[in-house]
Amino acid sequence: MKNIGVVGAGTMGIGVSHLFAAGGFPVVLVDVDEATLERAARLIERNVRLYRMLDPASNAQPAEVLSRIELTTDLKRLADADFVVENVTEDWAVKGPLYVEMDRICPEHCVFGVNTSAIPITKVAGHAGRADRVIGTHFMNPAPIKPLVEVIRGYHTSDATIAGTRDVISRAGKDSVVVNDSPGFVTNRVAMMTVNEAICLLDEGVSTAADIDRLFVECFGHKMGPLATADLIGLDTVLYSLEVLQDHFRDQKFRPSQLLCKLVYAGHHGVKTGRGFFTYNI
Numbered sequence: 001m002k003n004i005g006v007v008g009a010g011t012m013g014i015g016v017s018h019l020f021a022a023g024g025f026p027v028v029l030v031d032v033d034e035a036t037l038e039r040a041a042r043l044i045e046r047n048v049r050l051y052r053m054l055d056p057a058s059n060a061q062p063a064e065v066l067s068r069i070e071l072t073t074d075l076k077r078l079a080d081a082d083f084v085v086e087n088v089t090e091d092w093a094v095k096g097p098l099y100v101e102m103d104r105i106c107p108e109h110c111v112f113g114v115n116t117s118a119i120p121i122t123k124v125a126g127h128a129g130r131a132d133r134v135i136g137t138h139f140m141n142p143a144p145i146k147p148l149v150e151v152i153r154g155y156h157t158s159d160a161t162i163a164g165t166r167d168v169i170s171r172a173g174k175d176s177v178v179v180n181d182s183p184g185f186v187t188n189r190v191a192m193m194t195v196n197e198a199i200c201l202l203d204e205g206v207s208t209a210a211d212i213d214r215l216f217v218e219c220f221g222h223k224m225g226p227l228a229t230a231d232l233i234g235l236d237t238v239l240y241s242l243e244v245l246q247d248h249f250r251d252q253k254f255r256p257s258q259l260l261c262k263l264v265y266a267g268h269h270g271v272k273t274g275r276g277f278f279t280y281n282i
């Protein structure tokens with residue numbers, strides 16, 4: 001697999017296209033919004049510089065990485081893609097119809113990597129018309145600096161699709177772990193509950209945002225606390241993911257905290273909007 005398509009140029013699409021372009025792959029990055037694509041180019045340029053400081057062995061150059069990424073609002077530019085990573089909003093009303101369209105445009109051999117936080121891969125595959133070539137590729141944020149990708153085998157995903165996907169991820173410099181399909185997979189079934197419970201603690205006045213996170217960082221050795229993690233993921237995405245988990249398991253244990261709902265409705269989505277549980281310069 002050589003030609004990479006990335007759909008959705010938000011938090012994840014920016015990182016995934018950066019990762020593959022830095023690995024030498026030609027990338028077509030598609031979003032519905034021109035301004036989002038322009039912002040993506042600016043952030044990729046900044047991030048290549050930033051991550052080079054974190055990894056002195058990296059010699060990626062911003063201009064070189066950007067030169068491998070075609071930015072477009074035209075989904076038909078995926079007509080030559082071998083592997084597409086879809087990173088659009090965690091909302092079935094957005095993702096479902098997109099797969100029908102992608103199936104019409106992309107070559108028959110093309111594999112669809114679903115980058116979702118919680119939606120079952122088998123459900124997506126039911127819409128894509130090529131169920132054996134649909135696979136979960138749960139990249140972590142920020143994708144270029146996280147070493148591991150959670151790969152999800154859907155009900156119909158073929159062994160060849162798993163092998164090809166792991167190979168292309170490996171050629172982009174990342175390792176992968178394969179898990180079976182279940183809403184939220186391994187990582188987010190646990191992580192979303194933890195984040196939600198931390199928000200409930202804040203809402204109940206049990207502790208402050210800073211102290212909740214400090215306890216996880218200094219007592220448990222986590223790199224980030226659950227509230228800063230939620231801000232990094234995007235509070236809208238956390239809310240969508242909890243709703244998906246609650247809906248699929250029909251279990252109230254995933255019921256989103258009222259404070260989370262309030263912040264999302266107020267437009268405080270975390271790092272990407274400059275304010276969530278903490279504030280950020282954007």
Ligand SMILES: NC(=O)c1ccc[n+]([C@@H]2O[C@H](COP(=O)([O-])OP(=O)(O)OC[C@H]3O[C@@H](n4cnc5c(N)ncnc54)[C@H](O)[C@@H]3O)[C@@H](O)[C@H]2O)c1
Binds near residue numbers: 013087117
């Ligand atoms: N944020 C995270 O930490 C994280 C981690 C792993 C997986 N995910 C998953 O990745 C996906 C994307 O999350 P995100 O945080 O990047 O969301 P985001 O809201 O930052 O970005 C979504 C992007 O999709 C675009 N979009 C919407 N409909 C589209 C369409 N039909 N065609 C093309 N582009 C379209 C939007 O314009 C937006 O730029 C979600 O399913 C999410 O659950 C998120």
